Amino acid sequence: MLFSYNAFKRIPFYSALILFAVSWGATALSVDNALDSARRRLAENYELSQLRSMTPQQIMEQLTEEECAAFANEHIRFQINCPAKVYVLYDSRFEEKGPFEAFWLKDHAFERTDVQVSSDGDYFVGYARDFDAGAVGLGINSFSGNYLHYFIAVQPLRKEDTLTISGIYPQSIRTAAFQKGVRPYTHPEWQPIDSYSPALEGATLLQVDARWRRTTKLLDFFAETDYPASPRPDNIILTWSSDPRYTQSILWRTSEESRQGAVAYMKKKDYRHFTPGAPVIKEAQSLRHESIHLLNQPVIYTHTATLTDLEPDTSYVYAVGDGSSDGWSALNEFTTAPDKEAPFSFIYMGDVQVGYPRWRSLLERAWQDQPNARFYMLAGDNVNRGVDRNEWDAFFAHTTGVFDHRVVVPALGNHEYIGGDPTLFEDFFVLPENGPENIAPEHCFSFEYSNALFVIVDTNLLPEEYVGWLDETLGQSHAVWKFVMMHHPLYSSGINRDNVWLRDTLLPVFDRHHVDMVLQGHDHAYLRTGPMRDNQKAERPADGTYYVVSVSGTKLYKLADRPYADVAYEHLSTYQVIDLQLNPPRLVYRSFDVDGNMKDEVIIEK
Numbered sequence: 001m002l003f004s005y006n007a008f009k010r011i012p013f014y015s016a017l018i019l020f021a022v023s024w025g026a027t028a029l030s031v032d033n034a035l036d037s038a039r040r041r042l043a044e045n046y047e048l049s050q051l052r053s054m055t056p057q058q059i060m061e062q063l064t065e066e067e068c069a070a071f072a073n074e075h076i077r078f079q080i081n082c083p084a085k086v087y088v089l090y091d092s093r094f095e096e097k098g099p100f101e102a103f104w105l106k107d108h109a110f111e112r113t114d115v116q117v118s119s120d121g122d123y124f125v126g127y128a129r130d131f132d133a134g135a136v137g138l139g140i141n142s143f144s145g146n147y148l149h150y151f152i153a154v155q156p157l158r159k160e161d162t163l164t165i166s167g168i169y170p171q172s173i174r175t176a177a178f179q180k181g182v183r184p185y186t187h188p189e190w191q192p193i194d195s196y197s198p199a200l201e202g203a204t205l206l207q208v209d210a211r212w213r214r215t216t217k218l219l220d221f222f223a224e225t226d227y228p229a230s231p232r233p234d235n236i237i238l239t240w241s242s243d244p245r246y247t248q249s250i251l252w253r254t255s256e257e258s259r260q261g262a263v264a265y266m267k268k269k270d271y272r273h274f275t276p277g278a279p280v281i282k283e284a285q286s287l288r289h290e291s292i293h294l295l296n297q298p299v300i301y302t303h304t305a306t307l308t309d310l311e312p313d314t315s316y317v318y319a320v321g322d323g324s325s326d327g328w329s330a331l332n333e334f335t336t337a338p339d340k341e342a343p344f345s346f347i348y349m350g351d352v353q354v355g356y357p358r359w360r361s362l363l364e365r366a367w368q369d370q371p372n373a374r375f376y377m378l379a380g381d382n383v384n385r386g387v388d389r390n391e392w393d394a395f396f397a398h399t400t401g402v403f404d405h406r407v408v409v410p411a412l413g414n415h416e417y418i419g420g421d422p423t424l425f426e427d428f429f430v431l432p433e434n435g436p437e438n439i440a441p442e443h444c445f446s447f448e449y450s451n452a453l454f455v456i457v458d459t460n461l462l463p464e465e466y467v468g469w470l471d472e473t474l475g476q477s478h479a480v481w482k483f484v485m486m487h488h489p490l491y492s493s494g495i496n497r498d499n500v501w502l503r504d505t506l507l508p509v510f511d512r513h514h515v516d517m518v519l520q521g522h523d524h525a526y527l528r529t530g531p532m533r534d535n536q537k538a539e540r541p542a543d544g545t546y547y548v549v550s551v552s553g554t555k556l557y558k559l560a561d562r563p564y565a566d567v568a569y570e571h572l573s574t575y576q577v578i579d580l581q582l583n584p585p586r587l588v589y590r591s592f593d594v595d596g597n598m599k600d601e602v603i604i605e606k
């Protein structure tokens with residue numbers, strides 16, 4: 001029963017919270033700081049098994065007054081210019097299935113109303129309270145991260161008032177008139193509101209970021225890494241952060257016993273001499289990472305070195321070291337890009353996300369069957385929860401022997417954002433910083449390799465944020481072949497999925513610059529279109545753009561019947577090899593399963 005949460009009732013300081021709420025201001029603890037202090041205290045005082053069995057009540061009992069006040073008031077704030085009723089529209093499943101964690105609603109005297117909103121089969125219940133003109137502070141969605149995040153409606157109490165909402169925090173919240181067809185969340189991937197109670201007619205909607213539901217987790221938050229780092233370098237990967245002809249970036253990790261690192265490298269042909277000369281030593285930049293939730297190894301160091309002034313089309317051998325004379329890794333190698341048009345091939349894979357050992361088999365199959373592929377492109381959702389270092393530990397552990405020999409080019413999927421900002425993605429890959437100026441570096445970037453352009457975009461962002469840059473980047477390139485890699489597909493394969501918002505914005509750009517192939521993920525079922533132009537099948541392959549959705553991990557979705565599909569499969573993980581030939585220019589695209597069986601093939605002649 002709602003609000004019969006005894007543990008909450010018997011904690012005496014809640015009555016003081018309302019007073020505290022009224023006086024919140026510059027000195028209040030932020031939700032981020034409250035989470036940090038609460039998580040540290042829990043990690044220090046309890047074993048993993050105890051933390052995993054804690055109920056919301058037990059979690060609440062561990063919190064200080066200041067932390068509770070932050071969780072109750074500081075999640076969302078805004079100012080209203082007139083008296084108004086504020087509706088917090090909560091996912092109804094919180095009531096049906098378990099303890100209601102939004103303790104602050106009661107303490108702020110919010111009352112459950114009959115007001116309901118539905119959106120795409122999800123139902124939201126209105127909790128309402130009248131506010132005078134001035135400050136409104138709202139609390140967290142939950143400690144569990146379950147279900148959808150609430151959104152907000154504000155209705156002036158007097159008909160003659162014109163409501164103005166200002167000082168909104170976080171600033172990414174958007175306001176809109178509450179009506180059918182408007183989305184409750186800021187990202188256009190979300191479905192719109194399809195019905196609502198009459199009381200909300202004329203109200204102002206505050207659209208929130210749906211991802212915030214998982215940013216305040218204290219329940220089921222702690223874990224251990226199955227792949228702890230040691231003082232010796234491991235999880236070594238190659239990326240590009242600059243021109244592939246002349247530079248090579250190398251990343252690895254160690255435990256906190258090794259806080260510095262270096263790369264030793266030389267040309268492979270020099271190393272083959274009977275008495276090879278001394279290698280070049282390049283010092284790495286070392287960065288401390290703390291993941292409070294990993295009880296068995298909260299701290300690791302990552303080390304990054306970008307080798308410059310390399311010779312094009314040249315193989316090098318390298319080792320990474322922990323700073324001690326005998327602390328070098330085994331010898332690996334890389335090859336720089338050619339500085340003239342040359343044939344080459346590369347691998348593209350869709351979502352990894354879950355099932356790393358099985359994915360490793362597919363990766364090994366690609367590595368063994370396509371030894372000449374020069375780099376590997378991953379279309380996002382490389383891990384399941386982007387904020388969890390233990391997932392990245394496991395992911396990288398399964399790339400050993402491949403990504404330390406071949407460059408990996410990753411895109412950001414929605415799962416890289418799960419739990420918070422994708423800072424681990426940003427830190428664990430060093431990528432070109434040539435994207436749009438208005439967004440964080442490494443989210444969108446491009447590079448050229450031989451006669452091909454590769455543009456990688458982060459479709460978690462609003463398309464308006466990068467479409468201008470994408471248009472310009474595709475337009476300025478003189479490459480023969482143009483590829484775009486992005487996570488959310490323009491042409492979906494999964495059931496109930498259709499990213500119209502993405503197609504509306506990007507399709508004209510891809511058509512205008514005749515992108516040859518768009519490499520995508522997200523839907524976990526294989527689909528390849530024929531050549532598409534103007535949202536219709538083009539007559540000749542050379543006239544249109546091919547769109548591919550593929551999956552490489554073990555999470556597989558059912559396939560929808562799509563008129564634009566040329567080839568489609570469900571329950572199939574694949575890797576793709578794209579072979580770019582010269583004289584005449586020819587693209588040979590092939591898709592293979594884990595056993596090496598060819599599942600799809602396309603040949604495009606320019």
Ligand SMILES: [Fe+2]
Pocket residue numbers: 351381413414415487521522523
């Ligand atoms: Fe996804």
